[in-house]
Each structure stands twice: as structure tokens, then as C-alpha cells.
Amino acid sequence: MINGVHMVIYTRDAEADRAFFRDVLGYPQVDAGHGWLIFKAPPAELAMHPAEGAPSHEVMLMCDDVEATVAELRKQDVEFTRPIRDERWGRVTSFRLPGGSELSLYEPLHPRAHDL
Template sequence: MINGGHVIIYSSDAGADRAFFRDVLGYPHVDAGHGWLIFQLPPAEIAVHPAEASGTHEFYFMCDDVDATVRDLTAKGVEFTQPVTDAGWGLLTRFRLPGGGEVGMYQPRHPRATDL
């Protein structure tokens, strides 16, 4: 039986991004050896969206109050690359990881599978 998932974020500066998850987001972690940190995530869910071609995947953080979370992370030096916008299904923004990648974050308006 499948009992979990493992998200991978590829980075040109994995050390900086690991430090971000550890120090800025404060996620608990284990060291798999040689500083290779694996982080515990909050409850997660997965959705399958239609697309022209398969093979592209995205990761979004979810939060209860996007404006408060943006303020908190901005105070910690996080750079947001998109203002909060109303996507209908939620309030959406994006921020940059220290390694240069971006991830999305949103306050959902849809029912949450994490509440099951």
C-alpha cells in the first residue's frame, strides 16, 4: 500500500534551498547523510489537471491566510515574484527560492483533501 509521497525540487544551488527550508520555513528534517536534508511537509494533496502534453509537474504551498504569510516571509527576506491574484479557486502568488527556482503558494477556496 502506498503510504506517502516524496516531492523533489531540482535546484542549481541545493545547499541554499535546503537552508531556506530549514532556516526560513523552519521545516523539521532528517539528514540522509552528508548534509542531504529531507524535510517533513505539512499535509499534502495531489490533483490531476488536463494538459496538451504530459510530463510537466508543479508544486504549490498552501496556507490559511496568504496576505499574512506573504508579510511574514517578506520580513524574512523572501522575494515574491508575483503579487497575490484572485484565481477563483484561491488567492495565488509565487516566490523565489535562493537557488533561483520559483514555487507557488495559495490560499485555497476549494474543499481541501487534507481535511479528510
């Protein structure tokens, strides 16, 4: 039986992004060998959305208060690439990882599946 989800972020600078998740976000981790860190993720949800173009995947980190979380991360020099915007389903912004990719951060306004 399936018992979890393993997410992979492909990056130009894996070492810097690993340090970000370890030092800035404070995610617990295990070393799978040779410094290859695998992080414990917070509770997760999985949703399917229709695609107008090619199918793709997205990683979005959730929080209870997006404004407070943005303020906390800015103190650690995290670069936000989009202003907070209100959507029907939540309040969302994006930030850049050291390796160059972006992650979305959002405060859901819908019921959370991970609370089940």
C-alpha cells in the same frame, strides 16, 4: 501499499534551498547522510489538471491566509515574483527560492482533501 509522497525540487543551489526550508520555513528535517536533508512536509494534496502543452509537475505550498503569510515571509527577505491574484480556486502568488526556482503559494478556496 503506498504510504506517502516524496517530492524532489531540482535546483541550481541545493544547499541554499535546504537552508531556506530549514531556516526560513522552519520545516523539520532528517539528515539522510552527508548533510542531505529530507524535510517533513505539511499535509499534502494531489490533483490532476489537463495540460495544453507538454505534461509537467508543480509544487504549491498552501496557507490559510496568503496576505499574512506573504507579509511574514517578506520580513525574512523572501522575494515574491508575482502579485497575489484571485483565481476561481484560490488566492495565489509565487516566490523565488535561493537556488533560482519558483514555488507558488496559495490560499485554497476549495474544500481541502488533507482535512479528510
